[in-house]
Amino acid sequence: MTLNAATPDFAARLATLVPDGVLCAAEPRYLEEPRGRYQGQAGVLALPRNSEEVAALIRAANAERVPVVPYGGGTGLVGGQVMAEGPAPLLLSLEKMTAIRAVYPEENVLIAEAGAILADVQAAAAEAGRLFPLSLAAEGSARIGGNLATNAGGVNVLRYGNTRDLCLGLEAVLPSGEIWHGLSRLRKDNTGYDLRNLLIGSEGTLGVITAASLKLSPIPAGRGTALFVVPSPHAAISLLSLARDAVGEGISAFELMHRQGLEFLAETLPQVRQPFATAPEWCVLIELGLARGLDSEVALADLFEAAVEADLALDGVIAQSEGQRDALWAVREMIPEANRLIGAISSHDISVPISAIPDFIRRGGGAIAQLGDGDMRINCFGHLGDGNLHYNVFPAAGKARKDYEPLYDKVKRTVHDLVHDFGGSVSAEHGIGRLKVSDLERYGDPVKLEMMRTIKQALDPHGIMNPGAVLRQGG
Template sequence: MPLSPADDAFAQGLAAALPDGTLRRAEPRYLEEPRGRWQGAQGWVAAPRSTQEVAQIVKACAAACVGIVPYGGGTGLVGGQIAPQGDGQPLILSLERMTAIRAVYPDENVLIAEAGAVLADVQVAAAEADRLFPLSLASEGSARIGGLLATNAGGVNVLRYGNARDLCLGLEAVLPDGQIWHGTKRLRKDNTGYDLRHLLIGAEGTLGLITAASLRLSPIPAGSGTALMVVESPAAALKLLSVARGQLGEGVSAFELIHRQGLDFLAEMLPEVRQPFDAPPEWMVLVEVGLAQGLDPAGALERLFEAGLEAGLVQDGLIAQSAAQRDDFWAVREQIPEANRRIGAVSSQDISLPLGAVPEFIARGDAVIAEIGQFRINCFGHLGDGNLHYNIFPEPGRSRADHENQREAVKRALHDLVHEMGGSVSAEHGIGRLKVGDLGRYGDPAKLSAMRAIKAALDPLGIMNPGAVVPPATEQSP
């Protein structure tokens, strides 16, 4: 069934039924995304203040067959928050006013937050209760809980604490017919039928709108330590990870792989970021550990360095001697995406592979790209969970616009390789609109059939984030 536009007549009728100021014209920030690949259609934004108002808006959209595009912090990198021009005129629904921390239960390690709460504010609320909310990523100052759950966000601490899915005990959500599901229970065990929580997490707003969540907290480690270690190769880094986990078990919180190209981009675009080594190494890893009371993080990292040196895996290293130095180390990793953005990527890949396949992929990926043309490759990411950001850039003196005719070929060649090696073409950013075709091409036919059936059952009008995530039935897997 074709959708109707959220035109002025629809918006005026809806506005009359809601508190003043709930609806307004979409400002430019709602029509843009960080990589500049998508431009949204002009229209209206609804910014409700409560779950009841969200339900009222969804019911009105369902009655008029108007599409809804959910908007969180706007930090998504696959176009899930943008309805491109030519896709009708859906209503943008922003949860930016629903920011409350509803409750904190320190003894239960639970925090309940509304979907519009910014990740950094949730982290602060947990810390004030002497607890840790471990989801951590570069956009945590603007990314919102609802969007993070809707995309099943990852970040640097997945190795120890898991994805957003693993940090959620329950949800409150508005379903496509306007019903409110009150599921913010604080239970670890609840086997009462289908788990709607896991269905909505990662669905990117295509099956319902998350309005609040019960989040899993953790004790703050009594001691933490951070180190940068120079490794000979990705294969050496992988072996060092195995050594680290053998020595420290779940004490390893993060294990990030960084290539020299990322340091070169920082020097070029963000010279204020302090470089850790006088001469940038070809490969290094950023290791963070968090240990229980009575254990010495610095000593643990020293023993890891010594074991790596003895095994021929580590060539050099630095262990943070202060909180300021630890922040400097992390600034290097966290500012790489910003330097990438300023350089301008021809094609950016968010992929995951079996851990043992990562070194082979990096070698084969470099060869695949060399066959297409001359590029710079910045490969970095969360080695501990097999998630690489494998990004392709123009050579000095050229821009991404010079390679626009090669962008699709680059993506296709790399995604073909990922699929061949048993990986995923979307590790932590989601499908959005950017990768709908990829999911149709590489997705398992049975999974795609089930996804379409679920979408049709829960959202028969197709109003929830139309055009995102679910490939049309015409898309065929290889």
């Protein structure tokens, strides 16, 4: 299929369909992505203000075979928001569609437009006495439409699920320019194919999400946070099981951290206060959210005592105030920034079965050591409770990422092959984008891939929606 560039003539024709101020030239910030692997392009940037304007823009693009790249907060890490090759696209940002359309506290439902920033959705829920539990490092700039389009994860997946688990219904514009009015507030609706879950995680390749009905939860009456030093990843998994036995579904987060990440923090962000004078080899950050009448600090103290008796914990810190809680979370939340400042050779967002994590970590370290001089550093951290690890490989101290460029493909292939051997996923929470298209082809089930191509062809026969993301263009 042949696509055409969004030329000035095309932009002029669009201008007759939408009000003044919707179309403009794309500033450089729209053409970049956080890891700097891709430099995007755009023939014209559109800033629609409602779903009808989105529909008008996509109808025109479909008629003239112009590619459309949906743009959320620009925080995606796999290049799904930038199109580096091919005819210059219509870049469609929903940043002006930020309304919280309605909140139904009794139903635990909030309806937000796709351009609403995640932190603003959280704040609107809190104002209504409710919790929107999706939480991730980029929540101050990520937009809920992008979170849905990539099925974002974050630190609370263990208790509340991925973004798809937090959505009841969608409003979306299809590649034809038709608007699907699917903003259901129902928990039960068994009337045919689940189109909501088809669009969630599709990364803008099947349509543009313009609004969503989101699930809210009660705000836990008591929150508790602790950092436990554990002797090994295996001990961390046993500690998770012990904690579940003690508090059931009261565990909101269970984050594994390795000494290397703490050392990177000390090196690059010394202002982040760490609770231990010497960085432990392994530790876990635990967050509890308990119902009224239950004391989270007591629950954590009891858990620590039981963990020590079972040889599952060596040391620990339990937050005694909101400030101490924030300080403990700052350690975890700033590790990605420390990683960025060090500069990874190759970063991997992977998941494996939880019980296999210790063996994966052991075998991964040995495999990476065999690739070079054995001097590459590994920072393995992440959401242990749902099996999602960020397994990142870094240069030796005193060396730079550019010194290892010839090894990039080997490092990535080694890690992903091992993940596949363990029955895991090479994309746990960041999506496929453009970065992992070849990985999906290499590791994906052939029948699944053919089904995906068939769906893409049926909904987007001209291939205008985010071409080259998730599925190879023309493939």
